[in-house]
Amino acid sequence: MTLTVFYLLSALSVFSGLMVVLSRKAVHSVLYLVFCFFTIAGHYLMLNAQFLAAVHVIVYAGAIMVLFLFVIMMLNLNLAAEAQKTPWIKISAVILSGLMLLVLVASVKGAEELSAAQPQNDIGLVKNIGNILFDKYLLPFELISLLLLSAMVGAVLMGRKEPQPQNE
């Protein structure tokens, strides 16, 4: 049962990931990416990270992807068909990523099988995560808030309209 769900979710996310990369229109890419993120949240649920699945859906599918959609609609990208790279670049990209995938899969296959640790299904719940987050990981948590603040300031500065240059 779990194996079936796992294979189904994997197939769906690999398919939607491929469609993100292959579809011509940017809006379609964004929608496929949202779907891919939902399937990845399903993977998190199966890996006993319930809180993380919720955070993933809220932050990625809810915030980042909406930002992408807004920008695509603001910049009006669907009017002009996107120029494609030359076939040579595509072929070499396929060869490069395929070979690296092959090496990685081969090394994983050759590794010895690990027995799964004792299942603890409730460790990913909010209570445990909150206890450790505000104890052991307090400093990184605060640093992340600083990082987000500086990113916000940087984004506002960068996105602001430039003042018109003075004519002499």
Added chain:
Amino acid sequence: MNITLHEILIFSAALFFIGVYGFLTRRNMITMLMAVELMLNSVNINFIAFNKYLWNHQLDGVFFTLFIIAIAAAEAAVAIAIIIHVYRHFKSIDAEDAVELKN
């Protein structure tokens, strides 16, 4: 039948290299950014899987993933601001149109 660690690792590797392929072949800056997000997510799956299979009594992998998600949010915001700036400057978000440094 339980899911083995190998299957999760192979799946996330496939997702990662889909992202690599997209980053190399697309010219639209926003799609390139989406490919990067795909790569970040496959790494997150690896962290969670290793946390479940090897380090089950602790939550360190979950916190790594949590911080990666926060950093990805900051990165997306700054990158989109840069893309909007590039669009105002070059009137296009094609990565090969932004060639001012080339000459």
